Amino acid sequence: MALRIAQKIRDTEAEGPGVRFAVWVQGCTIRCPGCCNPEMFVHGKGGVEVEPAVLAAEILATPGIEGLSMLGGEPFEQATDVAALARIVKAGGKTVMVYSGYTLDELREKTKTDPGVQALLDTTDLLLDGRYDATKPEKTRRWIGSTNQTLHFFTGAYRPDEARFWTSNTVELRLENGLLTINGWPAPADVLRRFLRSS
Numbered sequence: 001m002a003l004r005i006a007q008k009i010r011d012t013e014a015e016g017p018g019v020r021f022a023v024w025v026q027g028c029t030i031r032c033p034g035c036c037n038p039e040m041f042v043h044g045k046g047g048v049e050v051e052p053a054v055l056a057a058e059i060l061a062t063p064g065i066e067g068l069s070m071l072g073g074e075p076f077e078q079a080t081d082v083a084a085l086a087r088i089v090k091a092g093g094k095t096v097m098v099y100s101g102y103t104l105d106e107l108r109e110k111t112k113t114d115p116g117v118q119a120l121l122d123t124t125d126l127l128l129d130g131r132y133d134a135t136k137p138e139k140t141r142r143w144i145g146s147t148n149q150t151l152h153f154f155t156g157a158y159r160p161d162e163a164r165f166w167t168s169n170t171v172e173l174r175l176e177n178g179l180l181t182i183n184g185w186p187a188p189a190d191v192l193r194r195f196l197r198s199s
């Protein structure tokens with residue numbers, strides 16, 4: 001099966017450590033109030049379908065990246081295909097970070113019915129878990145949306161005491177082919193998006 005993705009950015013520093021290739025998947029049933037990507041809620045519509053191996057080849061051919069970040073939408077709702085992508089990227093020497101609205105406990109429960117969830121957990125270096133809570137913006141830990149979310153270090157690729165995890169959060173704006181995209185720290189990014197829509 002193909003992976004349905006909503007967006008990709010080849011080189012961002014606002015979605016995890018280092019310069020990363022970021023992929024937002026299409027589809028999320030969690031629907032956190034204040035989610036900044038509501039256009040990515042619906043499964044099966046919007047975005048484009050891509051074969052994991054094709055996308056992995058593009059990622060591995062991108063110069064200067066430290067790894068892949070998967071966001072959404074909800075990566076674990078297309079876990080088998082995201083895991084297939086992540087496996088190739090990791091075999092190519094890159095790290096994998098996944099942002100999920102599910103808690104790790106919920107994901108472990110899901111492994112009982114969806115083997116893709118375990119496959120994706122097994123290929124993840126860094127997992128940010130839990131619902132985004134717009135009332136609790138994270139101001140201390142970089143690359144994290146709200147204070148209730150937990151960053152899990154599954155492998156030795158990263159350490160929680162690395163200084164880069166504790167610097168200011170960032171928002172990126174980019175203009176490509178006439179299209180303005182905003183990504184990074186959700187709270188200010190959302191304010192910026194609403195301002196641009198109203199102006």
Ligand code: SF4
Nearest residue numbers: 028031032035073101
């Ligand atoms: S899990 Fe992520 S994509 Fe889904 S509603 Fe929450 S913030 Fe939005």
